Amino acid sequence: MNSLLPRCTLRPLAPDEGEGYLIEFSDYPGCMADGPTPEAALGEGYDALHSYLETLEALGHPLPDARRHQHLPEVSAEAVGSH
Template sequence: MKNLDEYPFEIRPLSEAEGGGYLISYPDFSECISDGETVEEAISNGHDALVATITALEAKGFPVPAPNSGGVASGKFVARVPKTIHAQLTTRAKAEGVSLNSLVLTFLAEGLGRREHHV
């Protein structure tokens, strides 16, 4: 089995509505998550979940991702926006004769350019 300490993880606090404590996830494994009341407990439980995930992948003959393979930008992400903004973007894209993706990409690029210029 690979050196589990090489796999990056993310920890975030859980709100009271989510049950409190901390959630741990591994970017290299989309479905490998765990939690704990404390950060230390979340890390320990996460380690157990990672072992179980890798063991299951190996038992089924599936490839096990290399450490840090989940951090590579795929060029794709999903963003949830209010329906009113979605409607405005769709209307603007149609008026300009471009796809919604092209319009949003243009807005993002322009915004990043302005931010880099002012930073």
């Protein structure tokens, strides 16, 4: 999954947080998603970001500056750490 995404963090969730993985977009307040695997969380993150930007546009709010994109390498459970 080699794609451009805005700056984000992907981290494992603790058992008391429901386990799985969480992706958050720091330049887009409140935009986050989760999934049972890193790959699933990234996929959900794509969807969440798309919905977030569509909602801002529909409400007439300015879109955040998207200049700080990063190229994400393919993510595997071994690279992030298993839970």
